[in-house]
Amino acid sequence: MIFYIFRRLLSVIFTFIAVSIIVFIMMHSIPGGPFDPVDMPLSKAAKDLIMKQYGLDQQLHIQYFKYMWGVLHFDFGIPYQSPGETVLELLGRAWVPSLVLGGLGVLIGAPIGILLGMVAALRRNSFVDYFASAISTLGLTIPVFVFSMLLILLFSVWLNWLPASGWGEPRKWILPIIAYAAIPMATYARYTRSSMLDILNKPFVMVLRAKGLSEKTIIFRHVLRNSAIPMVTVFLPMFIGTATGSIFVEAMFRVPGLGAYFVSSIHTKDYPLEMALLLMITVMFCFAYFLADLAYAILNPRIRLNSKREE
Amino acid sequence: MKTVLELNKITKHFDINKGIKNIFSNKNEKFIAVDNVNLKLQEKKVLGLVGESGSGKSTCGLIAMRLLKPSYGNIILENNDITSLKNHELKSYRKKMQIIFQDSYSSLNPMMTLAQIVIEPFIIHNVHNFNERQELAKELLNKVGLNKTYHNRYPHELSGGERQRVSIARALALKPKILIADEPTSALDVCVKAQVINLLHDLQEEMGLSILFISHELNVLRSLADSISVMYRGRIVEEGGTEIIFNNAKHPYTKSLLEAIPSLNPHNRKRREFISSDEIEMNIPKFSINDVKVNNKSDKEQQLIQINENHYVEGVLS
Amino acid sequence: MNQNVYKIRSPLYYAFLRFLSNRAALISGIILAIIILMSILAPLITQTGYEEQKFLTNNLAFPSLDHWFGIDDLGRDFYTRIVYGARVSLSIGFVAAAFSVVIGLPLGALAGYYGGSVDWFVMRIIELFSVIPPLMAALLLAALVRGGFLSIIFIAALFGWVQVCLLVRAQVLSFKEKEFIRSSFALGASPMYVIFKHLIPNSISPVIVGFVQAIPLAMMLEAGLSFLGAGIQPPLPSWGQMINIGINFMFFYWHLALFPTLALAITVMATTLFGDGLRDALDPTINDKN
Numbered sequence: 028m029i030f031y032i033f034r035r036l037l038s039v040i041f042t043f044i045a046v047s048i049i050v051f052i053m054m055h056s057i058p059g060g061p062f063d064p065v066d067m068p069l070s071k072a073a074k075d076l077i078m079k080q081y082g083l084d085q086q087l088h089i090q091y092f093k094y095m096w097g098v099l100h101f102d103f104g105i106p107y108q109s110p111g112e113t114v115l116e117l118l119g120r121a122w123v124p125s126l127v128l129g130g131l132g133v134l135i136g137a138p139i140g141i142l143l144g145m146v147a148a149l150r151r152n153s154f155v156d157y158f159a160s161a162i163s164t165l166g167l168t169i170p171v172f173v174f175s176m177l178l179i180l181l182f183s184v185w186l187n188w189l190p191a192s193g194w195g196e197p198r199k200w201i202l203p204i205i206a207y208a209a210i211p212m213a214t215y216a217r218y219t220r221s222s223m224l225d226i227l228n229k230p231f232v233m234v235l236r237a238k239g240l241s242e243k244t245i246i247f248r249h250v251l252r253n254s255a256i257p258m259v260t261v262f263l264p265m266f267i268g269t270a271t272g273s274i275f276v277e278a279m280f281r282v283p284g285l286g287a288y289f290v291s292s293i294h295t296k297d298y299p300l301e302m303a304l305l306l307m308i309t310v311m312f313c314f315a316y317f318l319a320d321l322a323y324a325i326l327n328p329r330i331r332l333n334s335k336r337e338e
Numbered sequence: 339m340k341t342v343l344e345l346n347k348i349t350k351h352f353d354i355n356k357g358i359k360n361i362f363s364n365k366n367e368k369f370i371a372v373d374n375v376n377l378k379l380q381e382k383k384v385l386g387l388v389g390e391s392g393s394g395k396s397t398c399g400l401i402a403m404r405l406l407k408p409s410y411g412n413i414i415l416e417n418n419d420i421t422s423l424k425n426h427e428l429k430s431y432r433k434k435m436q437i438i439f440q441d442s443y444s445s446l447n448p449m450m451t452l453a454q455i456v457i458e459p460f461i462i463h464n465v466h467n468f469n470e471r472q473e474l475a476k477e478l479l480n481k482v483g484l485n486k487t488y489h490n491r492y493p494h495e496l497s498g499g500e501r502q503r504v505s506i507a508r509a510l511a512l513k514p515k516i517l518i519a520d521e522p523t524s525a526l527d528v529c530v531k532a533q534v535i536n537l538l539h540d541l542q543e544e545m546g547l548s549i550l551f552i553s554h555e556l557n558v559l560r561s562l563a564d565s566i567s568v569m570y571r572g573r574i575v576e577e578g579g580t581e582i583i584f585n586n587a588k589h590p591y592t593k594s595l596l597e598a599i600p601s602l603n604p605h606n607r608k609r610r611e612f613i614s615s616d617e618i619e620m621n622i623p624k625f626s627i628n629d630v631k632v633n634n635k636s637d638k639e640q641q642l643i644q645i646n647e648n649h650y651v652e653g654v655l656s
Numbered sequence: 657m658n659q660n661v662y663k664i665r666s667p668l669y670y671a672f673l674r675f676l677s678n679r680a681a682l683i684s685g686i687i688l689a690i691i692i693l694m695s696i697l698a699p700l701i702t703q704t705g706y707e708e709q710k711f712l713t714n715n716l717a718f719p720s721l722d723h724w725f726g727i728d729d730l731g732r733d734f735y736t737r738i739v740y741g742a743r744v745s746l747s748i749g750f751v752a753a754a755f756s757v758v759i760g761l762p763l764g765a766l767a768g769y770y771g772g773s774v775d776w777f778v779m780r781i782i783e784l785f786s787v788i789p790p791l792m793a794a795l796l797l798a799a800l801v802r803g804g805f806l807s808i809i810f811i812a813a814l815f816g817w818v819q820v821c822l823l824v825r826a827q828v829l830s831f832k833e834k835e836f837i838r839s840s841f842a843l844g845a846s847p848m849y850v851i852f853k854h855l856i857p858n859s860i861s862p863v864i865v866g867f868v869q870a871i872p873l874a875m876m877l878e879a880g881l882s883f884l885g886a887g888i889q890p891p892l893p894s895w896g897q898m899i900n901i902g903i904n905f906m907f908f909y910w911h912l913a914l915f916p917t918l919a920l921a922i923t924v925m926a927t928t929l930f931g932d933g934l935r936d937a938l939d940p941t942i943n944d945k946n
Binding site (some may be wrong): 044137165169172176179180183271274279289294301304309310312316330 | 788792800883903909928
Binding site (some may be wrong): 403405425428429432433436437439441444445446447448449455458459462483494504508509512584 | 666687834835836838839840841842843844845849854857858
């Protein structure tokens with residue numbers, strides 16, 4: 028077991044290093060620096076000075092090592108677009124909208140999805156079942172930014188109920204949260220339904236019924252537990268993925284979150300910000316998968332006990 | 339009698355803890371699947387190799403076919419040592435020895451028609467032109483009892499017994515001298531089993547095949563095999579002529595296998611006692627030198643003691 | 657001996673029947689066919705070129721009998737733009753998916769067949785690709801090459817090959833130990849023969865499924881990148897690009913936002929459902945295990 032954890036951690040580190048190198052090279056390959064001659068015409072001397080100040084005149088690998096050394100100390104540098112603060116501080120600010128909207132989206136969407144899935148499984152082939160299947164199919168096949176667009180068109184433009192953009196007041200949050208909730212809801216609805224149906228058809232459930240247990244007990248004590256394990260483990264990566272902010276949703280609803288900052292950092296060639304965002308999000312994904320695998324291994328008694336037997 | 343196939347001191351280890359994931363582990367266990375096995379298959383005879391699941395008998399068959407590499411030992415095909423030949427050198431020998439497997443379903447490519455399956459050997463060895471191949475396909479399928487309506491069918495349309503016949507037809511396409519049958523009837527119903535056994539018997543006589551018949555069913559072997567080798571946990575523990583083994587088994591494991599065969603005669607029904615593996619180990623037959631035949635060198639390599647013409651047992655000389 | 661005369665049915669025939677019984681997939685397939693047809697016949701069904709700004713006097717007009725989808729902000733017939741946008745999206749989708757297969761199939765086959773270090777190496781690469789959020793990386797790459805038709809295809813292929821590779825690898829792994837493969841080796845076949853004559857033909861169904869499922873992913877990636885300005889550059893029409901423009905006008909001229917959105921939604925949905933239907937039809941590949 029310990030070896031397994033150790034191995035996975037190693038691969039996380041390895042991936043991290045590989046990603047950082049690749050991204051660093053890619054970033055610096057984009058022609059033009061942050062001080063584009065067209066947008067910001069500066070004299071050569073001034074440019075040289077600024078380059079020196081930001082350390083951009085040094086060779087690539089030296090820049091890389093200096094950067095990574097800083098990363099190990101949690102120093103991600105200073106964003107070019109807002110030199111008044113460090114990257115870390117900016118990200119701290121930027122993360123809030125993404126986390127709130129994305130997090131709420133998942134936290135609202137997942138339970139609804141689970142409920143829908145459960146009801147669909149229990150009332151098979153009824154209207155609810157078809158409805159739930161249709162919704163989950165829609166949620167998974169319609170691209171998220173198309174969905175956001177449709178939401179905006181419907182609720183903002185035509186019905187004029189809800190504002191389409193901004194981050195200020197909670198009222199502005201409703202549409203983005205619905206947009207974020209679509210995928211978790213659809214995923215969990217589909218998954219819950221199919222896994223519950225699977226288990227309900229298993230012989231051991233028949234035995235439980237023969238024993239005389241009420242449907243309620245059967246479902247909550249036995250069936251749910253069996254289907255819960257994969258649902259729990261899939262939750263973490265999904266949460267991380269959504270809470271880091273969808274680039275599209277933030278662009279559509281003009282939310283100043285991580286996604287939006289990433290896009291702008293690419294346009295302005297803000298290297299520190301780009302690197303930091305990519306690295307952070309990659310690492311978070313790595314950890315999310317790692318923890319999900321771990322949780323699965325721990326919760327699934329088959330794996331847990333088997334590994335004990337080996338030792 | 340000429341020996342067409344010989345397995346000489348074949349041993350096969352499997353490493354359990356290989357792989358990058360176990361770099362940090364200290365364990366280096368080996369699982370010994372086949373332990374110093376010697377087999378001699380005589381020309382035009384059927385040698386039965388019997389044992390329970392996990393005894394290593396299938397592994398022997400695969401090693402004989404060079405589908406697995408032995409960790410130690412030699413494979414001698416008609417006096418040629420084929421143990422270490424490279425693939426392109428081995429190819430011509432492949433024509434002489436073929437194999438059929440237990441799982442008739444996965445023995446056939448589901449996307450090919452029966453005719454295509456049966457002419458595959460010709461394609462691999464690049465013999466015969468297109469028309470000849472089609473004719474030969476019809477002949478081969480006929481020989482195993484499948485008429486021309488089967489020519490263009492697909493494996494999923496056949497029953498288990500029919501599929502096994504196709505495997506046999508394919509194996510015989512290149513007219514091999516040796517056929518290794520790895521539990522071909524184990525997955526079949528009783529009547530179909532009998533048909534396939536009859537077919538093998540007829541083909542053996544007709545084509546002069548030497549068959550290594552691997553099975554866990556002793557009664558099947560009784561009807562087909564000329565001699566039997568009994569394997570237990572990777573070792574040969576007893577071998578000899580079929581009737582000799584059935585009537586005069588000496589090793590405790592062989593005896594327990596024979597005991598386990600259900601009896602048809604109601605008067606012979608009795609409760610069976612099964613002995614455990616420890617008891618088997620403890621009861622390895624002991625012989626004094628007077629009881630055994632000649633040719634027993636005090637060679638430590640030789641585990642089997644010859645106690646009769648055509649009867650060898652694993653045992654201890656005292 | 658029975659002399660039954662009955663037709664020969666290959667496994668693919670049964671798959672076809674299964675597909676037909678899946679209503680959603682069938683309808684999606686028809687819709688997809690219609691869209692493909694429309695995009696091929698684009699010049700015949702539209703009145704002008706997609707970049708001709710002929711109707712400047714009627715800028716931003718709403719849909720009418722003359723202009724089914726209205727007129728866009730630069731005086732172009734919007735219907736024309738949408739139809740040509742279909743060409744762009746579909747062609748990128750198909751070609752990128754094809755490239756995904758070209759990359760993924762051999763890698764998957766080799767990884768599955770040879771196992772060991774080859775497999776380890778391929779799996780590490782896949783891990784790398786899975787952990788970087790594809791959109792962010794794609795955005796970075798797209799900015800690197802400043803968008804453009806071919807580059808988008810390449811980028812989309814780069815993020816689509818993983819699925820094909822995994823599907824093929826799984827199939828090869830499961831078939832590798834099958835007895836008919838062993839029989840081929842026993843007959844003296846070389847690894848290349850086995851891979852090409854047995855393993856790859858039996859992997860056709862995952863390849864088809866992977867290909868068809870890669871198409872909507874590629875289309876989405878392209879639409880997304882174009883939406884963010886890093887994809888297809890104007891005047892070449894792309895639905896994602898048009899949605900981006902549409903946002904600016906949506907409060908008054910909602911038709912500029914609605915039609916590209918609907919077009920994208922319907923096309924992606926149709927392709928996805930078609931792909932799922934195909935996968936379900938091909939998955940229980942061989943029935944009849946007596």
